[in-house]
Amino acid sequence: MEMEIDSPKPESNDNQIKDDDLFRAAERGDSAIFKALSQEQFQRAPSLRNDDSRSLLHVAAASGHSEVVKILSAADASISGVNSTDEEGWAPLHSASSCGHADVVEILLSNGADVNLKNNGGRTALHYVASKGWLKIAQILIAHRAKLNQKDQVGCTPLHRAASTGNSELCEFLIEEGAEVDAVDKAGQTPLMNAVICHNKEVALLLIRHGADVDVEDKEGYTVLGRASDDFRQILIEAAKTMLEG
Template identity: 30%
Template sequence: GCASGHEEVVRVLLDSGADVEDHNKYGFTPLMEAASAGHIHVAKVLLEHKNDINTRSNKFQKTPLTLACFIEPAEMLRLLLETDTNQEYKSYEMHAALIAASINGHMEVARLLLDSGAQVTMTNSSETPLTFAASRNLVNLAQLLIERGANIEEVNGDGYTPLMQAALQNNEEMIVLLLSEGADVNAFRNRETKETALVMAENSCLEIADLLIKAEADNEFFISLMEEGYFDFV
């Protein structure tokens, strides 16, 4: 009933003693099923019966809050955000949801999360919303994240800055935005491997390389790497 949105069926089952925290074969609770399908009326019934918003799925550790961020419009997410829960848990989950919104380019979801206090940066997270937005050329979302305080030089778990991610994916519009916001074109991912945004653009079209060079990328350093046989630029 939760996945298909049958509110009255769910209510009857719960009144008959059905376990509100029961997990299905995919490890989802009834509230997770309702959240992922966008069935807001079913979710309200489940919350009335104290379905735990903090519960995680058996696989991939999903929660109702992170599952709801895949749905637009964002009414399901709004309902869950208004539900009382542990604040430390909520802060972590809102950041995780913001990352998911950045992966999917859901502006409405991202804006709601930010308005509700989601942190654009968390010290214990290996990924950042801005690097995800940069890799997918989601310019409007990246602009929103920057306006809300995203660190333009923050690196993800692999050491990439947003500009590096944009260069890797040949995202010209994103590169223009990040450079206009002051991104360091000569930042190193790793000094031992000598990787900069320009180096990462080795397989990009020449327009990308030219854009970075005009932004004062260290072209002499790049040429020296070519002379050392570091890579063949095409």
Template identity: 70%
Template sequence: MEIDPPNSVPEGEQTVIIKDDDLFKAADNGDVSYFKSLSQPQLLRSLTLRNEDGRSLLHVAVSSGRTEVVKILSAFDHSVSGINSSDEEGWAPLHSAASSGNAEIVKILLERGADVNLKNDGGRTALHYAASKGWVKVAEVGCTPLHRAASTGKSELCELLIEEGADIDAVDRAGQTPIMNAVICYNKEVALLLIRHGADVDVEDKEGYTVLGRASDEFRPILIDAAKAMFEG
């Protein structure tokens, strides 16, 4: 498959046929000049291309950390269908940016309309990857310091933040509270600490999940026992 030139080419200009492989190489290598040489119709057509792994040019540019290419491609994706598209494993470009800790690209994608609630085939959102890997600058998008501390298992910091008046049930862009972050990242000590401080285990995030709904089968009974102990005490 090739991207055809526009139907009408101004007199005196040379018609160039763009090959898919060349576009993917340019996205991977960060060849900004290559994309700047494309006409608007060619750029729009390029947004629909997918490689053998179901990845778009934007996926490839994001994974390779090619910020300028990401800016160009995302700027033309007015419907944000490409920005929120998934590859064969359910990864959207935002997942890749968050997982690699590229805060600048995460910010660009969010400004262009990337959905922070999108899950991959493993049931994880981009912020889950950022938080579990300790990418603070990425995970802090829409989160409070307590969210970040809970995600990374820093129980002493959580204790300090709570003592200093942090909102224990603050919600992030996904409608998730610090205890949800702790549960998702399987930080048992932090989750139990937050329950002892009165964290609401019945609150629902934007997808309708409660804390117990986000917990694994192994983790759920521990949380139930802790919540019962607080209620009965």
């Protein structure tokens, strides 16, 4: 009697897409792959992580692929991983904000992203937007109740960051929305000091017009004028005089 040889049974996951392929699809913005996932794989997708502890949603958000972000963040926030963080504490919102993807930021916020979530450096999405000068995204974040005066681990507020990079339009917006002009970081420096150290003349004059204190001393004993170069110092003195006379 001949022995019957069982033919190999197809494994249940033979037709499933490999995890690495999903991460590549998230990076490319290939929404068709995610639409074609089985229910089982779709439910498992939020728990997948790459070597940097980033989720599929995080990769898609950082790459600016709004269609994939929509699909992956559609579930309840507790399931979708919209607030899950990588090894440096970055959530998808941090990355999308920092990279300037306004449409992705709106999708994430509408699907439960925490606008004031801090990463390991104590920074919120608004800190990164202020550093990069993304005015439109700053407007979106603040409309969703982003805290304007949140300090990071070194005591910097978003206005400190915007003043350092010299974006006067964004500084003006932050101040109008309620940013503290004379907020002090752990080095005792204010946004005006940051602007002066980085030689951002337009921002420095803007801050003085909004009442920034030119006499405050940092922890090394320097005032704003003490931090300024000779030519810049004269401009600041004239601006401060004008404010006093006004």
